[in-house]
Amino acid sequence: MNRSGLTLVGRVAAPLVVGALVLAVWQFLVSVVGVSPYLLPGPAEIGEEWSENSTVIREAFAITGTNAAIGLLAGTIVGVLLAAVASWLGWAEGMVGPIVAGLAVVPIVALAPVLNSMYGADSQYGRRVVAAIAAFVPVYVNSARGLHQTTQLHRDLLHATAANGWQRFRVLTLPSATPFVLTGIRVASSLAVISALVAEYFGGPRGGLGSFISTSAATSAYARAWAYVGAAIVLGLVAYVVTVLVERLVQHRLPTGAAT
Amino acid sequence: MSELTTTSTPAGTGPADGAGSSAAVSARGVTKTFKTRQGVVEALSNVDLEVAAGEFVALLGPSGCGKSTLMRVVADLERPTSGSVEVFGKSPARARRDQDYGIAFQQAGLLPWRTVARNVALPLELHGLSRPERKERVEYLLDLVGLSDFAGHHPDQLSGGMQQRVAIARALAEQPRLLLMDEPFGALDEMTRERMQAELARLSVETGAAVVFVTHSIPEGVFLADRVVVMSPRPGRIVGEVVTGIARDVPRDDALRQDPAFFARVTEVREVLHGSPVSSDGRELR
Numbered sequence: 001m002n003r004s005g006l007t008l009v010g011r012v013a014a015p016l017v018v019g020a021l022v023l024a025v026w027q028f029l030v031s032v033v034g035v036s037p038y039l040l041p042g043p044a045e046i047g048e049e050w051s052e053n054s055t056v057i058r059e060a061f062a063i064t065g066t067n068a069a070i071g072l073l074a075g076t077i078v079g080v081l082l083a084a085v086a087s088w089l090g091w092a093e094g095m096v097g098p099i100v101a102g103l104a105v106v107p108i109v110a111l112a113p114v115l116n117s118m119y120g121a122d123s124q125y126g127r128r129v130v131a132a133i134a135a136f137v138p139v140y141v142n143s144a145r146g147l148h149q150t151t152q153l154h155r156d157l158l159h160a161t162a163a164n165g166w167q168r169f170r171v172l173t174l175p176s177a178t179p180f181v182l183t184g185i186r187v188a189s190s191l192a193v194i195s196a197l198v199a200e201y202f203g204g205p206r207g208g209l210g211s212f213i214s215t216s217a218a219t220s221a222y223a224r225a226w227a228y229v230g231a232a233i234v235l236g237l238v239a240y241v242v243t244v245l246v247e248r249l250v251q252h253r254l255p256t257g258a259a260t
Numbered sequence: 261m262s263e264l265t266t267t268s269t270p271a272g273t274g275p276a277d278g279a280g281s282s283a284a285v286s287a288r289g290v291t292k293t294f295k296t297r298q299g300v301v302e303a304l305s306n307v308d309l310e311v312a313a314g315e316f317v318a319l320l321g322p323s324g325c326g327k328s329t330l331m332r333v334v335a336d337l338e339r340p341t342s343g344s345v346e347v348f349g350k351s352p353a354r355a356r357r358d359q360d361y362g363i364a365f366q367q368a369g370l371l372p373w374r375t376v377a378r379n380v381a382l383p384l385e386l387h388g389l390s391r392p393e394r395k396e397r398v399e400y401l402l403d404l405v406g407l408s409d410f411a412g413h414h415p416d417q418l419s420g421g422m423q424q425r426v427a428i429a430r431a432l433a434e435q436p437r438l439l440l441m442d443e444p445f446g447a448l449d450e451m452t453r454e455r456m457q458a459e460l461a462r463l464s465v466e467t468g469a470a471v472v473f474v475t476h477s478i479p480e481g482v483f484l485a486d487r488v489v490v491m492s493p494r495p496g497r498i499v500g501e502v503v504t505g506i507a508r509d510v511p512r513d514d515a516l517r518q519d520p521a522f523f524a525r526v527t528e529v530r531e532v533l534h535g536s537p538v539s540s541d542g543r544e545l546r
Contacts, residue, residue: 153367153369154369154371156337156365156369157363158386159356160335160336160337160356160361160363161359161383161386162356162357162359163386167386171371171386172371175371175373178373253373254373
Protein backbone atom coordinates (compact mmCIF):
# COMPACT_ATOMS: atom_id res chain seq x y z
CA MET A 1 0.00 0.00 0.00
CA ASN A 2 2.68 2.43 1.16
CA ARG A 3 4.79 1.56 -1.84
CA SER A 4 2.09 2.03 -4.42
CA GLY A 5 1.12 5.34 -2.73
CA LEU A 6 4.67 6.57 -3.08
CA THR A 7 4.74 5.49 -6.69
CA LEU A 8 1.54 7.40 -7.42
CA VAL A 9 2.93 10.57 -5.78
CA GLY A 10 6.16 10.05 -7.69
CA ARG A 11 4.35 9.59 -10.95
CA VAL A 12 2.52 12.89 -10.58
CA ALA A 13 5.33 14.84 -8.94
CA ALA A 14 8.24 13.80 -11.17
CA PRO A 15 7.02 15.44 -14.40
CA LEU A 16 5.86 18.53 -12.47
CA VAL A 17 9.32 18.95 -10.92
CA VAL A 18 10.99 18.50 -14.30
CA GLY A 19 8.59 21.02 -15.86
CA ALA A 20 9.24 23.62 -13.16
CA LEU A 21 12.99 23.10 -13.52
CA VAL A 22 12.88 23.59 -17.28
CA LEU A 23 10.85 26.80 -16.86
CA ALA A 24 13.34 28.11 -14.27
CA VAL A 25 16.36 27.39 -16.48
CA TRP A 26 14.56 28.92 -19.45
CA GLN A 27 13.73 32.13 -17.53
CA PHE A 28 17.34 32.22 -16.25
CA LEU A 29 18.71 31.97 -19.80
CA VAL A 30 16.49 34.82 -20.99
CA SER A 31 16.78 37.31 -18.09
CA VAL A 32 20.31 36.64 -16.77
CA VAL A 33 22.28 35.16 -19.69
CA GLY A 34 20.39 37.44 -22.09
CA VAL A 35 19.22 35.21 -24.95
CA SER A 36 17.75 37.49 -27.59
CA PRO A 37 13.92 37.64 -27.44
CA TYR A 38 13.40 36.95 -31.15
CA LEU A 39 15.21 33.67 -30.64
CA LEU A 40 13.38 32.71 -27.49
CA PRO A 41 11.22 34.98 -25.33
CA GLY A 42 10.98 34.15 -21.63
CA PRO A 43 8.16 32.08 -20.18
CA ALA A 44 6.90 35.00 -18.13
CA GLU A 45 6.53 37.13 -21.24
CA ILE A 46 4.77 34.35 -23.11
CA GLY A 47 2.44 33.78 -20.17
CA GLU A 48 1.56 37.47 -20.20
CA GLU A 49 0.71 37.39 -23.89
CA TRP A 50 -1.34 34.24 -23.32
CA SER A 51 -3.52 35.89 -20.64
CA GLU A 52 -3.88 39.09 -22.65
CA ASN A 53 -5.06 37.19 -25.73
CA SER A 54 -6.83 34.36 -23.98
CA THR A 55 -10.17 34.93 -25.78
CA VAL A 56 -8.56 34.98 -29.22
CA ILE A 57 -6.45 31.95 -28.35
CA ARG A 58 -9.52 30.05 -27.25
CA GLU A 59 -11.37 30.88 -30.47
CA ALA A 60 -8.33 29.99 -32.59
CA PHE A 61 -7.95 26.76 -30.61
CA ALA A 62 -11.59 25.88 -31.39
CA ILE A 63 -11.23 26.64 -35.12
CA THR A 64 -8.04 24.64 -35.63
CA GLY A 65 -9.24 21.93 -33.27
CA THR A 66 -12.49 21.53 -35.23
CA ASN A 67 -10.62 21.32 -38.53
CA ALA A 68 -8.26 18.70 -37.14
CA ALA A 69 -11.08 16.69 -35.57
CA ILE A 70 -13.20 16.68 -38.73
CA GLY A 71 -10.12 15.78 -40.79
CA LEU A 72 -9.22 12.97 -38.40
CA LEU A 73 -12.73 11.59 -38.43
CA ALA A 74 -13.07 11.71 -42.21
CA GLY A 75 -9.57 10.31 -42.77
CA THR A 76 -10.26 7.47 -40.32
CA ILE A 77 -13.57 6.49 -41.88
CA VAL A 78 -12.18 6.53 -45.42
CA GLY A 79 -8.98 4.78 -44.32
CA VAL A 80 -10.76 1.91 -42.56
CA LEU A 81 -13.35 1.47 -45.31
CA LEU A 82 -10.80 1.49 -48.09
CA ALA A 83 -8.56 -0.96 -46.23
CA ALA A 84 -11.56 -3.24 -45.67
CA VAL A 85 -12.55 -3.14 -49.34
CA ALA A 86 -8.94 -3.65 -50.47
CA SER A 87 -8.40 -6.67 -48.22
CA TRP A 88 -11.79 -8.05 -49.21
CA LEU A 89 -11.02 -7.89 -52.90
CA GLY A 90 -7.38 -8.90 -52.55
CA TRP A 91 -6.30 -7.66 -55.97
CA ALA A 92 -7.31 -4.10 -55.04
CA GLU A 93 -4.68 -3.97 -52.31
CA GLY A 94 -1.80 -3.83 -54.78
CA MET A 95 -3.60 -1.06 -56.68
CA VAL A 96 -4.31 1.13 -53.68
CA GLY A 97 -0.86 0.68 -52.09
CA PRO A 98 1.14 2.92 -54.45
CA ILE A 99 -1.55 5.64 -54.36
CA VAL A 100 -1.40 5.72 -50.56
CA ALA A 101 2.38 5.77 -50.63
CA GLY A 102 2.15 8.72 -53.01
CA LEU A 103 -0.42 10.53 -50.85
CA ALA A 104 1.82 10.11 -47.82
CA VAL A 105 4.50 12.32 -49.37
CA VAL A 106 2.35 15.02 -51.03
CA PRO A 107 3.65 18.22 -49.44
CA ILE A 108 1.07 20.37 -47.68
CA VAL A 109 2.73 23.44 -49.21
CA ALA A 110 1.59 22.20 -52.64
CA LEU A 111 -1.78 20.86 -51.61
CA ALA A 112 -3.12 23.63 -49.36
CA PRO A 113 -3.12 26.49 -51.92
CA VAL A 114 -4.79 24.29 -54.51
CA LEU A 115 -7.54 23.23 -52.11
CA ASN A 116 -7.96 26.80 -50.87
CA SER A 117 -8.60 28.07 -54.36
CA MET A 118 -10.87 25.08 -54.97
CA TYR A 119 -13.11 25.72 -51.96
CA GLY A 120 -12.77 29.53 -51.92
CA ALA A 121 -10.76 31.83 -49.67
CA ASP A 122 -13.32 31.93 -46.86
CA SER A 123 -13.80 28.19 -46.49
CA GLN A 124 -12.26 25.88 -43.88
CA TYR A 125 -12.78 22.85 -46.12
CA GLY A 126 -9.35 23.03 -47.73
CA ARG A 127 -7.70 22.66 -44.33
CA ARG A 128 -10.01 19.85 -43.33
CA VAL A 129 -9.16 17.98 -46.49
CA VAL A 130 -5.45 18.46 -45.80
CA ALA A 131 -5.93 17.09 -42.26
CA ALA A 132 -8.05 14.22 -43.58
CA ILE A 133 -5.39 13.19 -46.12
CA ALA A 134 -2.70 13.30 -43.45
CA ALA A 135 -4.85 11.20 -41.08
CA PHE A 136 -5.94 8.79 -43.79
CA VAL A 137 -2.45 7.46 -44.55
CA PRO A 138 -1.51 5.92 -41.17
CA VAL A 139 -5.08 4.69 -40.59
CA TYR A 140 -5.13 2.95 -43.95
CA VAL A 141 -1.65 1.44 -43.62
CA ASN A 142 -2.30 0.08 -40.12
CA SER A 143 -5.81 -1.13 -40.91
CA ALA A 144 -4.59 -2.92 -44.02
CA ARG A 145 -2.00 -4.72 -41.93
CA GLY A 146 -4.50 -5.43 -39.15
CA LEU A 147 -6.94 -7.03 -41.56
CA HIS A 148 -4.31 -9.67 -42.33
CA GLN A 149 -3.88 -10.72 -38.70
CA THR A 150 -6.30 -13.65 -38.61
CA THR A 151 -4.68 -17.02 -37.89
CA GLN A 152 -5.10 -20.18 -39.96
CA LEU A 153 -6.59 -21.87 -36.89
CA HIS A 154 -9.34 -19.28 -36.55
CA ARG A 155 -10.04 -19.31 -40.30
CA ASP A 156 -10.33 -23.12 -40.19
CA LEU A 157 -12.65 -22.86 -37.24
CA LEU A 158 -14.98 -20.42 -38.95
CA HIS A 159 -14.91 -22.45 -42.15
CA ALA A 160 -15.78 -25.59 -40.19
CA THR A 161 -18.55 -23.63 -38.47
CA ALA A 162 -19.97 -22.76 -41.90
CA ALA A 163 -19.59 -19.01 -41.46
CA ASN A 164 -20.18 -16.95 -44.61
CA GLY A 165 -17.83 -14.22 -45.83
CA TRP A 166 -19.55 -11.37 -44.04
CA GLN A 167 -19.78 -13.34 -40.78
CA ARG A 168 -16.09 -14.16 -40.96
CA PHE A 169 -15.29 -10.47 -41.46
CA ARG A 170 -17.53 -9.34 -38.61
CA VAL A 171 -16.64 -12.05 -36.10
CA LEU A 172 -12.95 -12.56 -36.85
CA THR A 173 -11.25 -10.21 -39.31
CA LEU A 174 -12.51 -6.92 -37.93
CA PRO A 175 -11.88 -7.67 -34.22
CA SER A 176 -8.39 -8.96 -35.09
CA ALA A 177 -7.69 -5.68 -36.87
CA THR A 178 -9.02 -3.40 -34.14
CA PRO A 179 -5.74 -2.92 -32.20
CA PHE A 180 -3.99 -2.01 -35.44
CA VAL A 181 -6.73 0.42 -36.48
CA LEU A 182 -6.45 2.10 -33.07
CA THR A 183 -2.69 2.45 -33.40
CA GLY A 184 -3.27 4.05 -36.80
CA ILE A 185 -5.76 6.51 -35.30
CA ARG A 186 -3.34 7.39 -32.50
CA VAL A 187 -0.62 8.26 -35.01
CA ALA A 188 -3.15 10.05 -37.20
CA SER A 189 -4.40 12.28 -34.37
CA SER A 190 -1.08 14.15 -34.09
CA LEU A 191 -0.68 14.32 -37.85
CA ALA A 192 -4.19 15.76 -38.28
CA VAL A 193 -3.44 18.55 -35.80
CA ILE A 194 -0.08 19.42 -37.37
CA SER A 195 -1.56 19.39 -40.87
CA ALA A 196 -4.56 21.53 -39.91
CA LEU A 197 -2.13 24.02 -38.37
CA VAL A 198 0.35 24.12 -41.22
CA ALA A 199 -2.41 24.35 -43.85
CA GLU A 200 -3.35 27.71 -42.29
CA TYR A 201 0.01 29.14 -43.42
CA PHE A 202 -1.03 28.92 -47.06
CA GLY A 203 -4.07 31.15 -47.35
CA GLY A 204 -7.71 30.64 -46.49
CA PRO A 205 -9.66 32.41 -43.74
CA ARG A 206 -7.78 33.84 -40.75
CA GLY A 207 -8.55 32.92 -37.16
CA GLY A 208 -6.84 29.58 -36.57
CA LEU A 209 -3.76 29.00 -34.43
CA GLY A 210 -1.56 28.54 -37.50
CA SER A 211 -2.50 31.86 -39.08
CA PHE A 212 -1.94 33.67 -35.77
CA ILE A 213 1.49 32.09 -35.33
CA SER A 214 2.53 33.24 -38.81
CA THR A 215 1.10 36.79 -38.51
CA SER A 216 2.50 37.29 -34.99
CA ALA A 217 5.94 36.16 -36.11
CA ALA A 218 5.69 38.38 -39.21
CA THR A 219 4.98 41.43 -37.04
CA SER A 220 7.85 40.60 -34.64
CA ALA A 221 5.44 39.80 -31.79
CA TYR A 222 7.57 36.81 -30.83
CA ALA A 223 6.12 36.27 -27.36
CA ARG A 224 2.60 36.25 -28.82
CA ALA A 225 3.63 33.82 -31.54
CA TRP A 226 5.00 31.52 -28.83
CA ALA A 227 1.75 31.80 -26.88
CA TYR A 228 -0.07 30.45 -29.96
CA VAL A 229 2.58 27.75 -30.35
CA GLY A 230 1.88 26.79 -26.74
CA ALA A 231 -1.84 26.51 -27.54
CA ALA A 232 -1.01 24.37 -30.58
CA ILE A 233 1.04 22.03 -28.37
CA VAL A 234 -1.91 21.76 -25.96
CA LEU A 235 -4.19 20.94 -28.90
CA GLY A 236 -1.85 18.20 -30.08
CA LEU A 237 -1.66 16.72 -26.59
CA VAL A 238 -5.43 16.81 -26.17
CA ALA A 239 -5.88 14.95 -29.46
CA TYR A 240 -3.28 12.38 -28.45
CA VAL A 241 -4.69 11.82 -24.96
CA VAL A 242 -8.25 11.46 -26.28
CA THR A 243 -7.18 8.78 -28.77
CA VAL A 244 -5.14 6.95 -26.12
CA LEU A 245 -8.19 6.92 -23.86
CA VAL A 246 -10.38 5.60 -26.67
CA GLU A 247 -7.75 2.93 -27.33
CA ARG A 248 -7.71 1.91 -23.65
CA LEU A 249 -11.47 1.74 -23.55
CA VAL A 250 -11.68 -0.49 -26.62
CA GLN A 251 -8.77 -2.69 -25.50
CA HIS A 252 -10.57 -3.21 -22.23
CA ARG A 253 -13.69 -4.35 -24.05
CA LEU A 254 -11.79 -6.36 -26.65
CA PRO A 255 -8.84 -8.00 -24.90
CA THR A 256 -6.40 -9.58 -27.32
CA GLY A 257 -4.09 -11.49 -24.96
CA ALA A 258 -3.28 -15.21 -25.15
CA ALA A 259 -4.90 -15.95 -28.46
CA THR A 260 -4.60 -19.72 -28.68
CA MET B 261 -12.57 -57.06 -18.35
CA SER B 262 -11.53 -60.64 -18.88
CA GLU B 263 -14.00 -61.13 -21.71
CA LEU B 264 -12.18 -58.64 -23.90
CA THR B 265 -11.40 -60.14 -27.23
CA THR B 266 -8.47 -59.34 -29.36
CA THR B 267 -9.36 -58.40 -32.86
CA SER B 268 -6.62 -57.28 -35.12
CA THR B 269 -7.76 -56.74 -38.64
CA PRO B 270 -5.67 -56.10 -41.70
CA ALA B 271 -5.31 -52.71 -43.29
CA GLY B 272 -7.99 -51.34 -45.53
CA THR B 273 -10.69 -53.74 -44.48
CA GLY B 274 -13.94 -52.25 -45.60
CA PRO B 275 -16.86 -52.63 -43.27
CA ALA B 276 -18.83 -55.69 -44.22
CA ASP B 277 -21.77 -54.88 -41.99
CA GLY B 278 -23.50 -52.72 -44.60
CA ALA B 279 -23.45 -49.57 -42.54
CA GLY B 280 -24.34 -47.60 -45.69
CA SER B 281 -25.56 -44.05 -45.20
CA SER B 282 -26.01 -44.56 -41.50
CA ALA B 283 -22.23 -44.52 -41.08
CA ALA B 284 -20.88 -41.34 -39.56
CA VAL B 285 -17.87 -41.37 -41.86
CA SER B 286 -17.30 -43.40 -44.96
CA ALA B 287 -14.05 -42.79 -46.82
CA ARG B 288 -13.10 -44.87 -49.84
CA GLY B 289 -9.83 -44.81 -51.68
CA VAL B 290 -8.96 -41.37 -50.40
CA THR B 291 -5.69 -40.01 -51.76
CA LYS B 292 -4.38 -36.56 -51.02
CA THR B 293 -1.23 -35.11 -52.54
CA PHE B 294 0.37 -31.79 -51.79
CA LYS B 295 2.73 -30.00 -54.11
CA THR B 296 5.76 -28.71 -52.26
CA ARG B 297 9.05 -27.28 -53.44
CA GLN B 298 10.59 -30.71 -52.97
CA GLY B 299 8.02 -32.24 -55.28
CA VAL B 300 4.72 -33.97 -54.78
CA VAL B 301 4.06 -35.37 -51.31
CA GLU B 302 1.48 -38.07 -50.90
CA ALA B 303 -0.14 -37.28 -47.55
CA LEU B 304 -2.81 -39.95 -47.92
CA SER B 305 -2.60 -42.98 -50.14
CA ASN B 306 -5.72 -44.95 -50.95
CA VAL B 307 -7.25 -44.78 -47.47
CA ASP B 308 -10.50 -46.52 -46.55
CA LEU B 309 -12.14 -45.64 -43.27
CA GLU B 310 -15.57 -46.40 -41.93
CA VAL B 311 -16.83 -44.94 -38.68
CA ALA B 312 -20.22 -46.13 -37.45
CA ALA B 313 -22.67 -43.78 -35.79
CA GLY B 314 -21.79 -43.41 -32.14
CA GLU B 315 -18.41 -45.12 -32.58
CA PHE B 316 -15.24 -43.71 -31.04
CA VAL B 317 -12.32 -44.14 -33.44
CA ALA B 318 -8.77 -43.05 -32.71
CA LEU B 319 -6.50 -42.28 -35.67
CA LEU B 320 -3.01 -43.03 -34.44
CA GLY B 321 0.41 -42.72 -35.98
CA PRO B 322 3.66 -40.77 -36.05
CA SER B 323 3.94 -37.24 -37.43
CA GLY B 324 3.40 -37.05 -41.15
CA CYS B 325 1.27 -40.18 -41.38
CA GLY B 326 -1.68 -38.16 -42.65
CA LYS B 327 -3.96 -38.66 -39.68
CA SER B 328 -4.69 -34.95 -39.37
CA THR B 329 -5.06 -34.66 -43.14
CA LEU B 330 -7.60 -37.47 -43.10
CA MET B 331 -9.58 -35.70 -40.39
CA ARG B 332 -9.36 -32.42 -42.29
CA VAL B 333 -10.66 -34.12 -45.43
CA VAL B 334 -13.65 -35.40 -43.45
CA ALA B 335 -14.17 -31.87 -42.10
CA ASP B 336 -14.06 -30.37 -45.62
CA LEU B 337 -11.01 -28.33 -44.63
CA GLU B 338 -9.10 -30.17 -47.39
CA ARG B 339 -10.36 -31.72 -50.61
CA PRO B 340 -9.17 -35.21 -51.46
CA THR B 341 -7.14 -35.51 -54.66
CA SER B 342 -9.08 -38.66 -55.44
CA GLY B 343 -11.45 -41.03 -53.70
CA SER B 344 -14.75 -40.31 -52.05
CA VAL B 345 -15.78 -39.25 -48.58
CA GLU B 346 -19.26 -39.27 -47.13
CA VAL B 347 -20.36 -37.93 -43.78
CA PHE B 348 -23.74 -39.34 -42.79
CA GLY B 349 -24.25 -40.12 -46.46
CA LYS B 350 -23.63 -36.55 -47.59
CA SER B 351 -20.65 -34.81 -49.10
CA PRO B 352 -18.29 -33.31 -46.50
CA ALA B 353 -19.15 -29.81 -47.75
CA ARG B 354 -22.84 -30.44 -47.26
CA ALA B 355 -22.25 -31.99 -43.82
CA ARG B 356 -20.21 -28.93 -42.88
CA ARG B 357 -22.96 -26.56 -43.98
CA ASP B 358 -25.51 -28.66 -42.10
CA GLN B 359 -23.21 -28.64 -39.06
CA ASP B 360 -23.34 -32.41 -38.74
CA TYR B 361 -19.96 -32.36 -37.09
CA GLY B 362 -18.25 -30.35 -34.35
CA ILE B 363 -14.52 -29.81 -34.43
CA ALA B 364 -11.70 -29.22 -31.94
CA PHE B 365 -8.03 -28.62 -32.69
CA GLN B 366 -4.78 -29.00 -30.77
CA GLN B 367 -4.98 -25.31 -29.94
CA ALA B 368 -8.26 -24.27 -28.37
CA GLY B 369 -8.63 -21.51 -30.98
CA LEU B 370 -10.86 -19.35 -28.80
CA LEU B 371 -11.46 -15.77 -29.87
CA PRO B 372 -9.55 -13.81 -27.22
CA TRP B 373 -11.89 -10.82 -27.29
CA ARG B 374 -14.94 -12.93 -26.53
CA THR B 375 -15.90 -14.22 -23.12
CA VAL B 376 -16.11 -17.95 -22.47
CA ALA B 377 -19.90 -17.88 -22.89
CA ARG B 378 -19.71 -15.93 -26.15
CA ASN B 379 -17.03 -18.27 -27.49
CA VAL B 380 -19.28 -21.24 -26.87
CA ALA B 381 -22.20 -19.32 -28.38
CA LEU B 382 -20.26 -18.51 -31.57
CA PRO B 383 -21.63 -21.35 -33.75
CA LEU B 384 -25.15 -20.75 -32.45
CA GLU B 385 -24.83 -17.04 -33.16
CA LEU B 386 -23.60 -17.67 -36.71
CA HIS B 387 -26.55 -19.93 -37.38
CA GLY B 388 -29.09 -17.46 -36.16
CA LEU B 389 -30.31 -19.06 -32.95
CA SER B 390 -32.31 -16.55 -30.91
CA ARG B 391 -30.71 -14.95 -27.88
CA PRO B 392 -32.75 -16.76 -25.19
CA GLU B 393 -32.21 -20.13 -26.90
CA ARG B 394 -28.52 -19.38 -27.14
CA LYS B 395 -28.32 -18.48 -23.49
CA GLU B 396 -30.04 -21.67 -22.44
CA ARG B 397 -27.86 -23.86 -24.66
CA VAL B 398 -24.63 -22.15 -23.51
CA GLU B 399 -25.59 -22.63 -19.87
CA TYR B 400 -26.17 -26.32 -20.51
CA LEU B 401 -22.87 -26.72 -22.39
CA LEU B 402 -20.80 -24.89 -19.79
CA ASP B 403 -22.37 -27.04 -17.12
CA LEU B 404 -21.47 -30.11 -19.19
CA VAL B 405 -17.78 -29.19 -19.21
CA GLY B 406 -17.84 -27.86 -15.65
CA LEU B 407 -17.14 -24.22 -16.46
CA SER B 408 -20.38 -22.52 -15.41
CA ASP B 409 -18.50 -20.27 -13.00
CA PHE B 410 -16.27 -18.97 -15.77
CA ALA B 411 -18.92 -17.86 -18.29
CA GLY B 412 -17.88 -14.21 -18.03
CA HIS B 413 -14.12 -14.81 -18.12
CA HIS B 414 -11.92 -14.15 -21.10
CA PRO B 415 -9.79 -16.98 -22.52
CA ASP B 416 -6.49 -15.46 -21.29
CA GLN B 417 -7.77 -15.84 -17.73
CA LEU B 418 -8.11 -19.61 -18.12
CA SER B 419 -5.58 -22.44 -17.96
CA GLY B 420 -4.80 -24.48 -21.07
CA GLY B 421 -7.06 -27.32 -19.93
CA MET B 422 -9.96 -24.99 -19.27
CA GLN B 423 -9.52 -23.34 -22.66
CA GLN B 424 -9.64 -26.76 -24.29
CA ARG B 425 -12.84 -27.56 -22.38
CA VAL B 426 -14.37 -24.36 -23.73
CA ALA B 427 -13.33 -25.46 -27.22
CA ILE B 428 -15.01 -28.83 -26.70
CA ALA B 429 -18.17 -27.17 -25.43
CA ARG B 430 -18.13 -25.02 -28.57
CA ALA B 431 -17.68 -28.14 -30.72
CA LEU B 432 -20.74 -29.65 -29.05
CA ALA B 433 -22.84 -26.50 -29.42
CA GLU B 434 -24.83 -27.64 -32.44
CA GLN B 435 -25.47 -31.12 -30.99
CA PRO B 436 -23.36 -32.76 -33.70
CA ARG B 437 -23.61 -36.50 -34.28
CA LEU B 438 -19.90 -36.50 -35.11
CA LEU B 439 -17.03 -34.93 -33.21
CA LEU B 440 -13.72 -34.41 -35.02
CA MET B 441 -10.76 -33.87 -32.73
CA ASP B 442 -7.20 -33.20 -33.85
CA GLU B 443 -4.88 -33.96 -30.91
CA PRO B 444 -7.03 -31.81 -28.63
CA PHE B 445 -5.01 -32.70 -25.54
CA GLY B 446 -1.62 -32.63 -27.24
CA ALA B 447 -0.59 -29.33 -25.69
CA LEU B 448 -1.68 -30.17 -22.13
CA ASP B 449 0.37 -31.45 -19.23
CA GLU B 450 0.02 -35.11 -18.31
CA MET B 451 -2.27 -34.66 -15.29
CA THR B 452 -4.64 -32.32 -17.08
CA ARG B 453 -4.53 -34.60 -20.07
CA GLU B 454 -5.67 -37.63 -18.08
CA ARG B 455 -8.50 -35.67 -16.51
CA MET B 456 -9.57 -34.35 -19.91
CA GLN B 457 -9.54 -37.86 -21.36
CA ALA B 458 -11.88 -39.05 -18.64
CA GLU B 459 -14.15 -36.08 -19.29
CA LEU B 460 -14.20 -36.65 -23.01
CA ALA B 461 -15.08 -40.31 -22.49
CA ARG B 462 -18.00 -39.24 -20.31
CA LEU B 463 -19.12 -36.61 -22.85
CA SER B 464 -19.02 -39.08 -25.72
CA VAL B 465 -21.31 -41.40 -23.77
CA GLU B 466 -23.65 -38.59 -22.73
CA THR B 467 -23.97 -37.13 -26.22
CA GLY B 468 -23.85 -40.45 -28.09
CA ALA B 469 -21.87 -38.74 -30.85
CA ALA B 470 -19.36 -40.58 -33.01
CA VAL B 471 -15.81 -39.37 -32.44
CA VAL B 472 -12.83 -39.30 -34.77
CA PHE B 473 -9.91 -38.63 -32.47
CA VAL B 474 -6.47 -37.92 -33.90
CA THR B 475 -3.60 -38.67 -31.54
CA HIS B 476 0.00 -39.82 -31.46
CA SER B 477 -0.32 -41.30 -27.98
CA ILE B 478 -0.95 -45.04 -27.93
CA PRO B 479 -2.34 -45.20 -24.36
CA GLU B 480 -4.61 -42.24 -25.10
CA GLY B 481 -6.03 -43.93 -28.18
CA VAL B 482 -6.58 -47.26 -26.43
CA PHE B 483 -8.01 -45.60 -23.31
CA LEU B 484 -10.63 -43.64 -25.22
CA ALA B 485 -11.53 -45.49 -28.37
CA ASP B 486 -13.61 -48.44 -29.46
CA ARG B 487 -11.20 -48.91 -32.32
CA VAL B 488 -7.68 -47.67 -32.89
CA VAL B 489 -6.79 -47.15 -36.55
CA VAL B 490 -3.02 -47.22 -37.00
CA MET B 491 -1.44 -45.15 -39.75
CA SER B 492 2.03 -44.97 -41.18
CA PRO B 493 3.85 -42.19 -43.08
CA ARG B 494 5.39 -41.81 -46.57
CA PRO B 495 2.88 -42.29 -48.00
CA GLY B 496 0.21 -41.83 -45.33
CA ARG B 497 -1.85 -45.00 -45.18
CA ILE B 498 -3.70 -47.26 -42.78
CA VAL B 499 -1.56 -50.23 -41.73
CA GLY B 500 -3.95 -51.94 -39.35
CA GLU B 501 -6.42 -51.48 -36.58
CA VAL B 502 -7.09 -52.76 -33.11
CA VAL B 503 -10.53 -53.08 -31.59
CA THR B 504 -10.02 -52.27 -27.94
CA GLY B 505 -13.07 -54.18 -26.76
CA ILE B 506 -13.50 -51.73 -23.92
CA ALA B 507 -17.21 -51.03 -23.90
CA ARG B 508 -18.51 -47.47 -23.96
CA ASP B 509 -20.04 -47.87 -20.51
CA VAL B 510 -16.81 -49.03 -18.88
CA PRO B 511 -15.79 -46.00 -16.80
CA ARG B 512 -12.59 -44.41 -18.09
CA ASP B 513 -10.80 -44.11 -14.77
CA ASP B 514 -7.46 -44.99 -13.16
CA ALA B 515 -8.60 -48.57 -12.64
CA LEU B 516 -8.82 -49.00 -16.41
CA ARG B 517 -5.36 -47.48 -16.86
CA GLN B 518 -3.98 -50.23 -14.64
CA ASP B 519 -6.00 -53.06 -16.13
CA PRO B 520 -3.85 -55.81 -17.70
CA ALA B 521 -6.27 -55.98 -20.64
CA PHE B 522 -5.62 -52.29 -21.26
CA PHE B 523 -1.86 -52.96 -21.32
CA ALA B 524 -2.40 -55.86 -23.67
CA ARG B 525 -4.19 -53.57 -26.15
CA VAL B 526 -1.47 -50.95 -25.83
CA THR B 527 1.13 -53.57 -26.67
CA GLU B 528 -0.93 -54.77 -29.56
CA VAL B 529 -1.27 -51.29 -31.04
CA ARG B 530 2.44 -50.76 -30.59
CA GLU B 531 3.15 -53.94 -32.53
CA VAL B 532 0.87 -52.89 -35.37
CA LEU B 533 2.55 -49.51 -35.38
CA HIS B 534 6.04 -50.97 -35.59
CA GLY B 535 5.03 -53.66 -38.02
CA SER B 536 6.24 -56.62 -35.96
CA PRO B 537 4.65 -59.97 -34.94
CA VAL B 538 1.01 -59.10 -34.48
CA SER B 539 0.02 -58.14 -38.00
CA SER B 540 -1.96 -61.07 -39.25
CA ASP B 541 -2.38 -60.05 -42.86
CA GLY B 542 1.05 -61.23 -43.85
CA ARG B 543 1.64 -57.95 -45.67
CA GLU B 544 4.97 -56.22 -45.69
CA LEU B 545 4.50 -53.33 -43.34
CA ARG B 546 7.81 -51.66 -44.06
